[in-house]
Amino acid sequence: MPTADKPTRSKTTLTDIAYTRLREDILSGRLEPGLKLRVEHLKTHYGAGASPIREALSRLTGDGLTIAEGRRGFRVAEVSNAELMDITELRVLMETRALRMAIEAGDDEWEALVLASFHRLSKLDERLAMEQPGEEWEERHRDFHNSLVSACQSRWLKNFRDILFDQSERYRRLALANGPGKRDVAGEHKQIMEATLDRDSDRACDLLAAHVQETADAVANSDWVCD
């Protein structure tokens, strides 16, 4: 399960650092799909010994971001249109289910969190306008989507949702690296936020589902070499 932003008080370890950095490098596409991950090389790059590196890779394999082939090491997970569709279909299911539960259970604190994270994202949207979304935008974007489902009581649902969110994010960042995208994403976020705070589950879920699906469609339709 993704341990990147776990709020536990567990002390940070070299494995954690390697995991977090490797994860970000895979999600951003800096480590491209299919790339062989040689431990010797990663050791120098991430400043850790073989054990922490291998442990981090084991975790990432659990998240489906890398794959492990016994006796022949690790590589970055491949991508394909077929898998994108699989991920998206399941993610829509999980996201909407989690959102419904969050709307059901969310309290004032949750509302405040949703509003605040939306605000931070939209301010960044304004400022960046037509620019490339950078690391910070990705961070805020993730925070916003996390805030929506943060009031969902189901640990397991959120766990799986998190994994699929990461998967989707990787596809999006791989495909839209320089494709601008002509959708009004900021507006979609706004509508989702409003419907959510209105406690209009049906509408919020429909909007969120469309948001996820349309992003996937944009990825699939971007000129993109795969399979």
Added chain:
Amino acid sequence: MPTADKPTRSKTTLTDIAYTRLREDILSGRLEPGLKLRVEHLKTHYGAGASPIREALSRLTGDGLTIAEGRRGFRVAEVSNAELMDITELRVLMETRALRMAIEAGDDEWEALVLASFHRLSKLDERLAMEQPGEEWEERHRDFHNSLVSACQSRWLKNFRDILFDQSERYRRLALANGPGKRDVAGEHKQIMEATLDRDSDRACDLLAAHVQETADAVANSDWVCD
């Protein structure tokens, strides 16, 4: 993701062995919930060095069977009625969805597999009659349930289903270790199998959902100290 019964040709490694054995020991309850897993001890018990053991534990943590607390090692994941309900609810969703897809996509080979694995399970059911289900029954039982969804095309759905299957199995084996259970489980399997081969999705899913839910209820109602 669970790598226990992956059909890839990847050579088996010490980490794989440790993973498989630890997993079985946790599912069977030999390693009880909350137990501290000291690497030094596991090293001698499973005959491997610290690195393979730690790697195996990292994988298990991804499956939610152990938890890792930075700088203070690993322990077997705790259990609670609340989590059992969470797991069950989500598992019903996944199992039925996967079964529906399998019924939709399954070919003759799949039908043969379902029938064969049901047969092996039911033969064992007859022979054991009222006895404790042992390791072999668990194996056959798992094979049967796996066969049902084996024709499902969605990798990710099956991945998550597998994880939740393991979780459910642990709860069941923990709770029903000596409680006999007065349900006709073999009969339930038969009905599920028949509805599935009849390609009656609605009925098969209803039966499977009830099967999963009733097992969970039996676990919850067994005299069982937890939370």
Added chain:
DNA sequence: GGTCAATACTTTATCGATAAAATTAATTTT
């Protein structure tokens, strides 16, 4: 008697070294 801190003891996380396996290159055979 209970609290606190200094000390001794475990355990974890991590490194560096190495045998086994896989890959690549070189060489021979058909």
Added chain:
DNA sequence: AAAATTAATTTTATCGATAAAGTATTGACC
């Protein structure tokens, strides 16, 4: 020259040792 061997090189998986962190113990002090 293509295929098959064999040799050389790289890479993985794994072990044993160790520093850093955590936990338990002891004993002084109020």
